[in-house]
Amino acid sequence: MKQRPLRTTVVGSYPLPAWLEFASQHLEAFGETDRAELFDDAVTAALHDQVGAGLDVVTDGEQTRLDFNLSFYGYLEGIEREAASPRRFGPPGHDQRSQHAITGELRAPKGLGIVAEFDRLQRLAPAGRTLKASVPGPYTLSGRLVPAGRYADRYAVTEALLPFVRAELEALVTAGCHEICLDEPSMSCYAHRDDPRRFVEILNRTVAPVVGRCRLSTHLCFGNYKARAVAPRRYAPLFPAFLEAAVDEIHVEMASREFAELGVIGAIAAVKDVAVGIVDVKNYWIEPPEEVAERVRRCLRHAPPERLSLAPDCGLSQTARWAARAKLQNLVAGVALFVVRRFARDARA
Numbered sequence: 001m002k003q004r005p006l007r008t009t010v011v012g013s014y015p016l017p018a019w020l021e022f023a024s025q026h027l028e029a030f031g032e033t034d035r036a037e038l039f040d041d042a043v044t045a046a047l048h049d050q051v052g053a054g055l056d057v058v059t060d061g062e063q064t065r066l067d068f069n070l071s072f073y074g075y076l077e078g079i080e081r082e083a084a085s086p087r088r089f090g091p092p093g094h095d096q097r098s099q100h101a102i103t104g105e106l107r108a109p110k111g112l113g114i115v116a117e118f119d120r121l122q123r124l125a126p127a128g129r130t131l132k133a134s135v136p137g138p139y140t141l142s143g144r145l146v147p148a149g150r151y152a153d154r155y156a157v158t159e160a161l162l163p164f165v166r167a168e169l170e171a172l173v174t175a176g177c178h179e180i181c182l183d184e185p186s187m188s189c190y191a192h193r194d195d196p197r198r199f200v201e202i203l204n205r206t207v208a209p210v211v212g213r214c215r216l217s218t219h220l221c222f223g224n225y226k227a228r229a230v231a232p233r234r235y236a237p238l239f240p241a242f243l244e245a246a247v248d249e250i251h252v253e254m255a256s257r258e259f260a261e262l263g264v265i266g267a268i269a270a271v272k273d274v275a276v277g278i279v280d281v282k283n284y285w286i287e288p289p290e291e292v293a294e295r296v297r298r299c300l301r302h303a304p305p306e307r308l309s310l311a312p313d314c315g316l317s318q319t320a321r322w323a324a325r326a327k328l329q330n331l332v333a334g335v336a337l338f339v340v341r342r343f344a345r346d347a348r349a
Helices: 018-024 032-053 114-124 138-144 154-174 185-190 196-210 264-269 289-299 321-348
Strands: 077-080 100-107 133-136 179-183 215-220 249-253 273-279 308-312
Touching: 018 032, 032 114, 032 321, 100 154, 114 133, 114 154, 133 138, 133 154, 138 154, 138 185, 138 196, 154 179, 154 196, 179 196, 185 196, 185 215, 196 215, 249 264, 249 308, 264 273, 273 289, 273 321, 289 308, 289 321, 308 321
Parallel strands: 133 179, 179 215, 215 249, 249 273, 273 308
Antiparallel strands: 077 100
16 A cells, blocks of 8 residues: 555656747757756656646656657657658547657657656755656557558567566666556447457556566546547446456546546555546646545545545646646645645534
8 A cells, every 4th residue: 555545646747848849949059967957847847837836746747758759659669650640630639649760669768858857856856755657568669650561460469568667667666666557448438349458458568577676556538639538438448357467456447537436546446556647637627625625525425545546636737737736736725725634523423
C-alpha cells in the first residue's frame, strides 16, 4: 500500500508555459546550453505550481516531451516521421495527430529519454515530495506508428516496442525512481473491442522486471487530446481482467463522467490501491473545495482511505495553466477540508 491515506497525486503532464510553446517552434535558434536552461526553467515552473498547491506526489509535468527532437518517436530508429498534421483546419480531434511510417527495424539505441527527465526532476524538486515518472506503455506508444513490413499489425508493433519500454523502466529504477506510472490509456480506449486479458498480459510483461522494486501504477482513461475522448467511456469492459494487472495502483477518471461506475473503485481497492480522478480536466469550472470534499466522501463509500489517492481525471497538458493551477489547489484544499471535517465529527462522537 501507499505511505499515507488520501494522498493527492497527478497523472504526469502539466500545461506548457506559453514561452515554452513558442520556443519549441524555434529550438534551432537556441544553443545546447540555452535549451538546457529552457527545460530547467519549464520544469521549475511546473514544480512551482504543483508544490504550491500542496500535492503529495509531483512530476516534471512532462515539460520536455515536445513533438520535435524530444518526442518519444524522435528516439526511435526505423521510422519516417510525418512532419505535418494530416488535418490543419476544422474542429480539433484525433485525426489531426501525425502518424509515422515504419521503414525498417524498430530500434531505440539511446532509450526513450525518460531517465534524463527524471534526473532533471530529482535535481530541481524540493525535498519532501514523492517524485513520479510517467512512461507511455508499448500499446499506447504503438498507436501512432503505421504497421508495415515485418510489423503486420498494431500488436506486432507493440511487441517490438515492449523491450524499449521495459528497459526504460529498469533504467529509471536504477536511477533512483521509486514511483512510476505506466501510462496505457489506449488499453481502456479499445478494451470494448479487443480482449482485455491480452492487454493485461502485455502490461504485466512490460513491468515484470521492476515489480517489487518500485511503486507501480497504471493510468486508464478514454483519451484527452484537445479535451476530447476517443472511446466509449465505460470501465466495464476492462474488469475484472485488469484486477490482475501487476501494479500497485490503478488510476481511473470519474469526474468527467459524473462518477458513473464509481463502484469499480471498490473492486480495485479489494486487491490494490486506487487513484480516483475527482477534478475534471476537460471542464473550465473550477471545483470548489466543498465540492471536492463531497466527492472524497462519495469515494470512501467504496474504498477505504488507506487504499485511496485523489487526482485529476487525466494529465493536465490540455488544460490552460491558470485552470490547472486552480484545480490542483482546490483538489488539495478539498481533501484537507474533508479530513478536518471528519476529524471534528469523530471528536464529537
